[in-house]
Amino acid sequence: MSERRLPWVIKYRPRRVEEVVGQDQAKKALREWLEEWLKGRVPSKRVALLYGPPGVGKTSLVEALARELNMEVLELNASDYRRRSDIERTVAVAAKKRPLFRRGLIILMDEVDGLDPKADEGGIEALMNVVKETLNPIIMTANDPWREHLRDLREYSLMVEFRELTNTQIIALLQRICESERLKCDKEALAYIAERSMGDARAAVNDLQTIAEGYREVTLDLARTIVKGREKTLNIWRTLSGVFYAKQAWMAKRAVTQSEEDYETLIAWLNDNIPKKYGDPQDLYRAYESLARATIFLNRSKAGEWGLLSYVFDLIGPGVAFARVSGKILEARYGFPERIRLMSQLKARRELREKLAEHLARRLLTSKRTVKNEVIPVLTVIFRNETDPTMAARLALGYRLDKDMIEYLAGPRTNDVLKAVEKIRKAKPEEIEHKKAKEEKTRKKESKGLDRYI
Ligand SMILES: Nc1ncnc2c1ncn2[C@@H]1O[C@H](COP(=O)(O)OP(=O)(O)O)[C@@H](O)[C@H]1O
Ligand SMILES: [Mg+2]
Known part of the structure; x- marks a missing residue:
């Protein structure tokens, strides 16, 4: 593969922790946890479950940290832990292995939420056994850690949240690439790509490369023509973040209109998670009032007044987002509305x-x-x-x-x-x-x- 054809997401993969944009909390938590292992102490949680939307630096951070801490990484992919026998052959063996050349060995299991719970009969169970006894740190990544079959695993894991990147962070990242590729990149074009990527750096970098390789310059017009097709549905996790962290009304509204969940489910999730994010009593009051009104409008629109549906979007999106007047947001993790689901x-x-x-x-x-x-x-x-x-x-x-x-x-x-x-x-x-x-x-x-x- 010639240099030019090398995907930029590989070429510009962060090498050092410092180059991973954002994710400060995740960096700190993961570093401390790995250092614990390196000191020869086995932490109470032997697994770190890194979760968050795709393309925000989960895999990159593990690799960069390992490099800095002089640890070996054994990267396993889904086919290595699909069935019980695979797990016994791979993960279980690695869990007992002493690192050969370096100070420590990290077992990296990428995208564990991709496991098909039906096809993996006995797999999760075998994994649980490994997790309880491993002598090496196991790091797993997942986009959606709230899936039912990961429930036991969650209990044994240090949960490390990754945020979607902000437009500003993505623009900065793209700019760095433009500079080292000596590309002429218009600022508005980068802003456009960033906005369309919805916090996904991998998508943004790929878009940039597509335009650059075709045209050797990156203009707003080109960006508009080439990137416009990206329409994604959001999983519940991204929808919640989209609402709670919205900086502008349209962002919150887009988060709910593009959600893959129906409105009742969304309301249930918001209902359970508002108090985890909002601490100020007045913020809470406003958020719940908005949600209550949304429920009323939803019922009326289901009774035939369909025009009201748009208010439902407004109330559960921007309504909840801007109930937070205090500016304060709590760092708690999102929780599954267990009660409702059960x-x-x-x-x-x-x-x-x-x-x-x-x-x-x-x-x-x-x-x-x-x-x-x-x-x-x-x-x-x-x-x-x-x-x-x-x-x-x-x-x-x-x-x-x-x-x-x-x-x-x-x-x-x-x-x-x-x-x-x-x-x-x-x-x-x-x-x-x-x-x-x-x-x-x-x-x-x-x-x-x-x-x-x-
Ligand atoms: N936080 C970040 N800082 C810098 N580059 C990033 C970041 N997140 C993603 N990228 C870019 O996207 C690519 C994929 O990132 P990766 O770490 O594999 O994402 P994830 O594992 O979260 O899906 C990287 O090679 C890098 O080019
Ligand atoms: Mg990854």
């Missing part, structure tokens, strides 16, 4: 159980209570059978269970059962159709019979 999950599960009980009661000519106490437990065992989903599939077809019902019964084995159902369906379509018709007849009879008793 409640809704439980409620959904309860409703499904009711639906299933009713469905089966009708088919089995028995009471819902009997179904719940005696039939569902047995079906659960059959549906979660590890070796052969065929029986479960036959029952699913026989009882005409829908996907949700199958999922309720089969849990982690849902996919296997669904596949088996498909297989049977494909194998003998006519026979099944025939059976279905026959079954439908009996069912009608059954329910008639049942009606008499109700």
Whole structure:
């Protein structure tokens, strides 16, 4: 690869900690934690979980710190810890290894939130065992550390938050690159790229390189034509930061309109996190008032007054952002609205159980209570059978269970059962159709019979 073709995100990767822009708190926390290890003391948390949006310096900081502290980095990627056996082969071995040439060994597991919790059965569990006993510091990075399957891991981790970079920080970074590439870069063009990058330095540097390599100069017009397409949806983490750290109203509004979450979820998250960020009682009061009004408008707009939706955006975005008049912001971490999530999950599960009980009661000519106490437990065992989903599939077809019902019964084995159902369906379509018709007849009879008793 010629020098010119080298991606600038690699060429200009920060080498020293000082070159990592911003992230002062993360730098301090991580350095202290690594120094603890180097002194031969094992910190109470053996894992550091670096979290934050992409392209803000998580990986770069680890590499730069390691270089400064003269530590070795063993970088593992997702394929090294997908399954239990991978973990035992890689992470677990590394966790016990003594560094060969340097003062210490850092095990870096990048982007652990990318793990697919279903495909990694046993993986997380194996990882937890390593985490509790490792003799070397393990650093993990994640964009979204609040995912359900990372919950146990969070408890054993030093949580280190990375912020999205400000426009000013990104502009400074781009300017440095322009200088060393001897490129003519217009200030407005850099500002435009920075703004579009939404705090993601990797994206900004890539955009800059695209323009520069095509045209050898970076003007606002070029930037507008080339960069304009970037439309991103924001995950909840970025939405919250977008609201709480908004400097101008439009930033807060964009954070909520571009969120991938629906408005109820957003309100729930804000509701739980406002007190973590706002300490001043008057700020709190204003923020909650804004949220309460948003809820009212949301309900009215759902009732048909759609024009009100725009006020909802205003109230949960700028409304919450500018409730903070005191200027003070707390450094607490965002928290998952556990209660809300649990409640809704439980409620959904309860409703499904009711639906299933009713469905089966009708088919089995028995009471819902009997179904719940005696039939569902047995079906659960059959549906979660590890070796052969065929029986479960036959029952699913026989009882005409829908996907949700199958999922309720089969849990982690849902996919296997669904596949088996498909297989049977494909194998003998006519026979099944025939059976279905026959079954439908009996069912009608059954329910008639049942009606008499109700
Ligand atoms: N804080 C930062 N300071 C300087 N450059 C950065 C920073 N964050 C990201 N970059 C640029 O973006 C690229 C990717 O950064 P990286 O550390 O891999 O981000 P992350 O791990 O947070 O996704 C780096 O090579 C660098 O060019
Ligand atoms: Mg990274």
